[in-house]
Amino acid sequence: MAHSVFPSLMPADNVLSDYGLCQTSDIEEARSVGERIFCSNKIYSKDPKFNTRVNYRRVNSLGVGRMTYGGETVIDPDVMELFSLVQVPISGREFIESDGKRALFESTQGVVLNSHARTRIHHFGGDKIIIRVDNEVVRRQCQQHLGRTLHKDVEFDAVMNLDTPDGRNMVKMLAWMCDVLSTSDKLSPLLSTQFETTFVGMLLSCQPNNYSAELCEEKGQSIAPSFVKRIEQYIEEHAHEPISVGDLAEYAGVSTRSLFAGFRRFRNTSPMHFLKEVRLRRVHEELLRTPPSSGAVTTVAFRWGFSHLGHFTTDYKRRFGETPSETLQRS
Known part of the structure; x- marks a missing residue:
């Protein structure tokens, strides 16, 4: 493959490098690791380059990893019942058969392996990003968006x-x-919740599924500005707590789709972006009250849910016209 579609800020080998589960040329050991984080499986390979490497980290209901089998390998997993698996290539390619349909997994094409689907994977080397997501979380967030109970699981x-x-x-x-997961040993509850809701929301929005038409349907009804103000007040009062889109929708008694529509129409933003701006303001206020000391910026940023200091500093400087360290020196 000429280039990777995966735009990591770090070399691929460094992604989740501190979270290795195994590196082995023993097929039975590789099968056992796969069973521990996914499901029962069988692995076949006669390739002398076979060398399974798995790096993996759990974040709430998500399991995020990087893995390779090294050489040509066939993986025959049992049916996944409680989760779906998203795979995005870093390099290499795979042929994947799922419920009788075949797909080539390489370069600009990833794959979603739905639960309850019979799958067979023919791996030809290279690395991939994997995301294990629990069905119940996808179902719950889809229900929150639609404002009703689902009668069938989400199928992508x-x-x-x-x-x-x-x-x-x-x-x-x-x-x-x-x-972020590669460079942050500890994640605040705020950031862990944000990972889960953001990933599942993106998956529902960006990947076609059996509810896509309904999820994208625009409703003619509008939301009164007083509703948006209530949510803004809630965020102001609870910004120090883990808050998800689902929490806001439940508080307001509306679907998450209506929630997004209200903020888009009346505030030209999203509720989660508003939450981030409130937390940036709280960091700014706290830094102005904090005596300058080594590590103060990191401590305050982490307390307000900002774990990746590079992204945090960029957002902070955009918002306040100075770096967090410059603010701290003025305190």
Whole structure:
């Protein structure tokens, strides 16, 4: 492959490098690791380059990892019952058969392996990003968006096109997640919740599924400004707590789709972006009251849910016209 669609800020080998589960040329050991984090499986390989490497980290209901089998390998997993698996290539390629349909997984094409689907994977080397997501979380967030109970599980199209605007947005978000997870030993509850809700929301929005038409349907009804103000007040009062889009929708008694529509129409932003701006303001206020000391910026930023200091500093400087350290020196 000439280049990777995965735009990580760090070399691929450094992604989740501190979270290695195994590196082995023993097929039975590789099978056992796969069973521990995914499901029962069988692995076949006669390639002398076979060398399974798995780096993996759990974040709430998500499991995020980087893995390779090294050489040509066939993986025959049992049916996944409680989760779906998203795969995005860094390098290499795979042929994947899922419920009788075959897809080539390489370069600008990822794949979603739905639960309850019979799958067989023919791996030809290279690395991939994997995201294990629990069905119940996807179902709950979809219900919150639609404002009703689902009668069928969410089923995604198997092929994930990564060279479309939606696909590029998805891999950018995954790259950000992987960079943060690779460099932050501890995640605040605020950031862990944000990872879960952002990833599942992006998946529902960007990857075609059996509820896509309904999720994208525009409602004619409007939301009164007083509703938006109530949510803004809630965020102001609870910004120090983990808050998800679902929490806000439940508080307001509306679907998350209506929630987004209200903020888009009356505030030209999203509720989660508003939450981030409130937290940036709280960091600014706290830094102005904090005596200058080594590590103060990191401590305050982490307390308000900002774990990736590079992204935080960029957002902070955009908002206040100076770096957090410059603010601290003025305190």
